[in-house]
Amino acid sequence: MKPSLAASILATTVTAALLVGSCSAALAAEPAGSAPSAPATTAPRTLSSVQALGAGATAARISALDKAIPRVTANAYLSATDKDRVLGTLNGDRAAMVTLAAKIAADTDLTVAKADYHSIFTGYRVFAVAIPQSLYAAAASGLQDAAIPALLSAQATLVAAISGPLASKDTPAIDATMADLASQIRSAQQSVSGVSVFALSVTPEQFNSNHEILAATRASVKTAAAAAKKARADVASVKAALT
């Protein structure tokens, strides 16, 4: 196992910790001839060890997909088209994991088993692409179709109140908060623009070539979500000040 990889994995969540076995095994199962990365690491290269690793890796992905699929199905913000696309990917990956698990278990040749094992990762990228892209698209759709329109409506309501019946309660602090509200809504709109379309377009092959391909998308969704959260707080603050 590469030391940096081990440190990274051990520092992450329990979910990631469950993957340590498969990660270490994946590296251990690299094709013969690759340089050993750590002297202390035992390298199981037997057929049975690869089969065991394959069973664990596929099971972890099936478990994650079984959690993601109902969540996507129940999501109220994904469009029907996007939901069909996401569910097609997730259900397809799940079926592929089941098939691969059975094939690896039945493999009789170590080289074939290793190739099948690596295809769990390179062919599907369940954890790197399939599940994240569904999450980013769902979050972006929720922001674009629900949260931002609601914030714009609340902003209009507050502007009307401040310039009309509640004008006597207006203060410089309220004006400053209203200015921040406008800024946060703009930030959310700009950050989330195009995110859903791009996230859903990313393929495992693209990730294999560029492991950072979804990094900007993830950052954009986080920025938009944070801006929407701040805008929500601004709305609540102004409402309280006017009440």
Added chain:
Amino acid sequence: MRSRWALPAAGLVLVLGLTACGARPGTAGREGPVPSPASSAALPSPAASASADPLADIDRQLAIVDGSAAQSTGDLTAGDTSASVGDDGQ
């Protein structure tokens, strides 16, 4: 012998007594419950109050924002976890 002022005096006492008890002359025996501010017919109806409140719709809009956030925040964290593992773990 009864004074010629006896009857008017008795009437005056009666009026003063009723006034001290919170009643108005001429209304004794017809007094109903004192209307509370909340039940006063002079106040606008709840529907009228809602339409008159310039901030009435804010809570509903904030609830929409909360509903959207509830479906995305945890998911994004999960995405971080998924993306944080090494190449062959993905």
